[in-house]
Amino acid sequence: MLRCLARPLVPPAPLVSTPSLLLSATLRFFASQRSASDATADDIQAARRWLEKLDPDTIPKAICDLSFSRSSGPGGQNVNKVNSKATLKLEVSKLLAHVPGLLHRPIRSSRYYAPRSDSIIIQADDSRKQNDNTHSCFAKLHNLIVEAGREALPGQTSAEQSRRVKNLQKAENEHRLHAKKMHSSKKSTRRASGNSD
Known part of the structure; x- marks a missing residue:
């Protein structure tokens, strides 16, 4: 006769050992999930103004870790001799400290986001020159932040478009x-x- 050995059910160990750490991790998670629907008009306007001032040269270089390696891109024998490929690594926590809260979630869902290291990693080897590849990395980072802004912030309606919509609504109502x-x-x-009938 077969005998079934029953094991007592043991609950899995918690991921975070202390309640205060669990609470702070939960609060950080929900703060990062904030979207434009939760934001006030002032938050949205502040984020738009911040994005207008942003360009690749205004990104603080001190928070970025830039390294160079041999490239596989164009350049003939030059790629075997010179470390021209640029790799920009940036901890997300350092970047998000400078970015409006509405853009946090889209930045974390970027294709450049590496979840294991919680970093943004961008590489460029389009040029034979280190300087050009470095500028290309910062341009890609700038585009990433601008795209996050487009995704997170609702579009602005021009005065002409608002008038057109009002006229269409009025015509529809009359019809x-x-x-x-x-x-x-x-x-x-x-x-x-x-x-x-």
């Missing part, structure tokens, strides 16, 4: 009221003549 009046007069004509 709807006209259709209701026509339907009502048709029903009243049927009632007056004694016909039913």
